[in-house]
Amino acid sequence: MFERLTDEIDGIIARDPAAHSRLEVALTYPSFHAMIIHRAAHWLWDRQFRLSARWLAYLGRFATGIEIHPGARIGRRFFIDHGLGVVIGETAEIGDDVTLYHDVTLGGVSPAVNARAQVGQKRHPTLCDGVIVGSGAQILGPIVVGAGARVGANAVVVADVVPGTTVVGIPAKAAGLSPRLVDRALDFCAYGTLDGSMPDPTAVLIENLGARVQALSQRIAELETRLGAESDDRTNVVAAPLRRDRGEAGRQANQQPDGVPGRADAAGERN
Ligand SMILES: CC(C)(COP(=O)(O)OP(=O)(O)OC[C@H]1O[C@@H](n2cnc3c(N)ncnc32)[C@H](O)[C@@H]1OP(=O)(O)O)[C@@H](O)C(=O)NCCC(=O)NCCS
Incomplete structure (x- = not known):
């Protein structure tokens, strides 16, 4: 339990240049x-x-300004920088090491989808490991934001986001940036910006x-070597009896009365 808490605190310190000690985070970080x-x-x-769960979540919203439905599933080292105005819906799912800035919504899309008959169905987004969401962004519907993706400030995301890419605007589209390579995309960068540390x-x-x-x-070199060896073997298997046959036939056809080998026999020997 204690290990889990220090893991959460260390995750915050690693991602917030303004955090100076574990005690400071424990006492003053709404996230x-x-x-x-x-x-x-x-x-x-x-x-x-x-x-009871809803009531506790309600108290949490009072204390922190962050509204998280108790049904939401959240991974380890989740960090909401500043926090105020964040809303996370009931069926939202969040992976490990995800970072949100303030005023982010992980919400549903339309009244029809949120209707009573649909209660319990997936209506909110899934954020995979290492996603960074800029302030004011709205991520709406049961979509998937791939691992290591970055969502620009104030973007409205209504479709799946490819892992490692950056999306901006309304509706959010991939920005004209080089994608973060997925294997390195989980490295955190403050505010989602690719500074010199990336x-x-x-x-x-x-x-x-x-x-x-x-x-x-x-x-290719290995295959060429193997192919060469196989074709040598094949040539030997096919050519050896052929040479023998042609040699015999040639010898008989060109046999001179005095037993001196003819031209065809000599060519067969050469082959
Ligand atoms: C989207 C983001 C992650 C991209 O950062 P980056 O990789 O450093 O990219 P750049 O700043 O070089 O911007 C690249 C392009 O995207 C555009 N862009 C960047 N952020 C944008 C945004 N939020 N909305 C629309 N366009 C944006 C830039 O204008 C630029 O366009 P151009 O190529 O036509 O000139 C970053 O701009 C962002 O929004 N981070 C969130 C910051 C935040 O929430 N801060 C709150 C701290 S409290």
Whole structure:
């Protein structure tokens, strides 16, 4: 339990340059308080103490300005920087190491989808590991934001987001940026911006392509060697009896009365 709490606090310190100590985070970070309350409310929710869960979540909203439905499933080291105005719906799912800034909504899309008959159905988004969502962004509907994707401030996202990409605008579209390479996309960058601390995506892309070309060249060389050996074997299997037959036939056809080999026999020997 204590380990889990320090893990959450360390996750916040790693992502907020303004955080200086564990004690400071424990005492003054609404994100940390909201998560403790949410974990307790979610525990109650899962055990069918629905009203108690809602009441606890309501107290949490009062204390922190962050509204998280107790049904939402949230992974480890979740961090909401500043916090105020964040709303997370009942069927939202959030992976590990996800970061939200203030005024973000993970919501449903239309009254029809939110109708009573649909209660319990997936209506809210899924944010995979390492996603960063800028302030004011609205992510709406049962869509999936892929691992390591970044959502720009004030974007409205209504469709799936490819892992490692950045989306901006209304409706959100992929920005004209090099995608964060998915294997490195889970590295956090403050405010989602690719400053000097992030690897240059183009350089990394070239490096990865170089390694791939080298691996493919090696594979081609191996295949060529194998193919060469097999074709040598085949040539020997087919050609050896042929040479023998042609040699015999030639010898008989060209046999000179005095037993001196003819021209065809000599050619057969050469082959
Ligand atoms: C989207 C974002 C992650 C991109 O950051 P980046 O990789 O450093 O990209 P850049 O700032 O170089 O911007 C690249 C392009 O996207 C555009 N862009 C960036 N953010 C945008 C946004 N939120 N909405 C619309 N367009 C945006 C830029 O104008 C630029 O366009 P151009 O290529 O036509 O000139 C970042 O701008 C962002 O919105 N981060 C969230 C910040 C935040 O919420 N801060 C709150 C802290 S309290």
